Amino acid sequence: MILKLAAPMIEIAGVSKRYGNARDVLGGVDLTVCKEEFVTLIGPSGCGKSTVLKLISGLTVPSDGTIRVDGMTPVNAREIVSYIFQDATLLPWRTVRQNVGLGLELEGVPKDRRAESITALLELVGLGHVADAYPRELSGGMKMRVSIARALATNPRLLLMDEPFAALDEMSRDRLNEELLRLRTEQKWTAVFVTHSVAEAVFLSTRIVVLAPNPGRICATLPVELPWPRTGALRETPEFEAMVAQISHALRGAISR
């Protein structure tokens, strides 16, 4: 509950989004995400989860309403934001190391200053041994790790993740979930995460926002009051199961309405 009193990282007020004359993708969304929260957006297809991320990142603009990120407009806030996509979106002509350094390179950090932080980051995500490999030599899970390392390289305060583990098998997904939480305790960024997986949402989040479609809107906001730090063993506890059941119930409500 202390988190609720913390300073806001994202303030979304009365935001709607429509493309052309079509029906609203999002209709009147209000959402505040506080610093160091891990908020997961979950909902059936077409509820506008990804659109919310696109709006927070400034990749698309709202039709109505306002969005502030750390008090700035989304485009101005990009310096403190990193985006992780569903596919790893690595540049195939660059090695792992060069891919991880992309953000710093684009932001004009000189090469010698990049090298050290990249090496440290590669060790942190367990990629030290493949630093000079090309993406096509890596498994799906390792590519995603590179993508995460690249996002963290610019030292973001806010991470936007659009179903980053959806394409992975369950074991890799669980392991990367645990690593993501470990990185979060070390680096203290705020996260907005989109997923279809209820278990993943419960495991990662401090708060889960359930969205309903036609038009996309928030139909439930549920805090996840499971203890920290969370490890793989948490998934086998009755409290975890109960939370999963609660979210699944809310999701069914979102679909049937």
Place this chain on the structure above:
Amino acid sequence: MKRRLIVAANALGVFVALLLVWQLILWIFRVPPYMLPSPWAVAKAVEARFPSLLQSFAITAEEAVGGIVLSIGVGIGIALVFAQSRWVRRMLYPWTLLLQTVPIVAIAPLILMWMGAGIRSVTLIAFIISLAPIIANTTQGLISVDENLVHLFLMHNASPAQILFKLRLPHSVPSLFVGIRIASGIAVIGAITGELYAGSSSVGRGGLGYSILYASSQLQTDYLFALVLAATVLGFGFLFLVMFLEWYFLHKWHESARVPETE
């Protein structure tokens, strides 16, 4: 390794068989040598006139290389302009079709009239005829970048120049090579055809195309065959050079350039 030897032996076997058939035809139908020289006569012509053959080869190679280097440079430049917007493409792309559809034999006389005979004119012809595939393939490579990659660059506040040179251009290299491979074949044909119309006729300045024309007018059929052989070698050499460069630049990261497994 053993497999490769068998492939090589097979190819050699087919070659020997073809020579045999060729020789048999000469014996059975009693073809006069000015119509079809024997393989042996062609080999002797290669040996006897090797310096002039080599010279013609070098001239045509120079024209073809000049043509393709020009069309790569100009083609990439035009593709970069085309990649800027759909509007630019709609307006200018139809004009590149003109390059593909205008028969080179129709404009060769014009080029001859404007620039005179010689290496420069032939290079220009090789350039014109090989330009279109470079433009088309490079443009395709530049604009077919995954939208999320563009978003990624935008999230890092990348400038339009950074998106062009660090994302679109490297992404287009595999398609550029597809274009170069097509263009390299046409450039050699363009150079030889160009020489038929605009090749230099001064002593020691004629390329393969001009020499073919001359040899046929003199009924030096054995030398004509030697010239055709040289033209084929040139075309093959070009193709292998391009394939080597493609492998060299792409094998580390791109699927198409991987050497296929031979068991």
